[in-house]
Amino acid sequence: MFRGASAAVAELATHFREMPRDATLLDVGTGFGDVPKAAARAARDHNIILRTIGLDTNDVIARSAATCVSHSVCGNALSLPFATSSVDVAMCSQTLHHFHDAEAAALLRELNRVARIAVVVSDLRRSWIAGGGFWLASFPLGFHSVTRHDGFVSVMRGYTRTELSDLIAAAIGVKPAIKQRLGFRITASWTPTGKRG
Numbered sequence: 001m002f003r004g005a006s007a008a009v010a011e012l013a014t015h016f017r018e019m020p021r022d023a024t025l026l027d028v029g030t031g032f033g034d035v036p037k038a039a040a041r042a043a044r045d046h047n048i049i050l051r052t053i054g055l056d057t058n059d060v061i062a063r064s065a066a067t068c069v070s071h072s073v074c075g076n077a078l079s080l081p082f083a084t085s086s087v088d089v090a091m092c093s094q095t096l097h098h099f100h101d102a103e104a105a106a107l108l109r110e111l112n113r114v115a116r117i118a119v120v121v122s123d124l125r126r127s128w129i130a131g132g133g134f135w136l137a138s139f140p141l142g143f144h145s146v147t148r149h150d151g152f153v154s155v156m157r158g159y160t161r162t163e164l165s166d167l168i169a170a171a172i173g174v175k176p177a178i179k180q181r182l183g184f185r186i187t188a189s190w191t192p193t194g195k196r197g
Helices: 004-013 034-044 059-065 101-114 128-138 145-156 161-172
Strands: 022-028 049-056 071-074 087-093 115-124 177-181 185-190
Touching: 004 034, 004 087, 004 115, 004 177, 004 185, 022 034, 022 101, 034 049, 034 087, 049 059, 059 071, 087 101, 101 115, 101 161, 115 161, 161 177, 161 185
Parallel strands: 022 049, 022 087, 049 071, 087 115
Antiparallel strands: 115 185, 177 185
């Protein structure tokens, strides 16, 4: 509804031309697996078979995601249980803003470590307009007061273009491609360090 999956998939699609016909995608903080499911559908349109791995720290959520991903894993985003360069693309969508400072940098380094071709980060773009819009829309949509509060806080913990770019540069040492997307979303992607042609 709020375009989270479409923003992530749109950024992933910019890397389809670099991906093999049989590719792997790791989605960190996968939730119920809607983003990797949409990604696999989009990849099929480009003749790519995308094997998806959804990782979440919560075992119940990870099991629930199993119907939407090829493989579901319960694990720690800050210490991913995957070998270096073991997946084609590592992604996190609407996840980074839940981590502060050193932990956010650690997550970015882990995504960079496990990816061979690209890292994709999709998150909320901080805006009082977006925060207020979410708050107002939550009433006719019947959101619980806790959801309303958490959603507003999440939007205000999102990133500006400069903040996200600076965070990635400080953690990884690269300048990512940053795009503002519909629905007050922001995406970043880069070629993992040490793996440039």
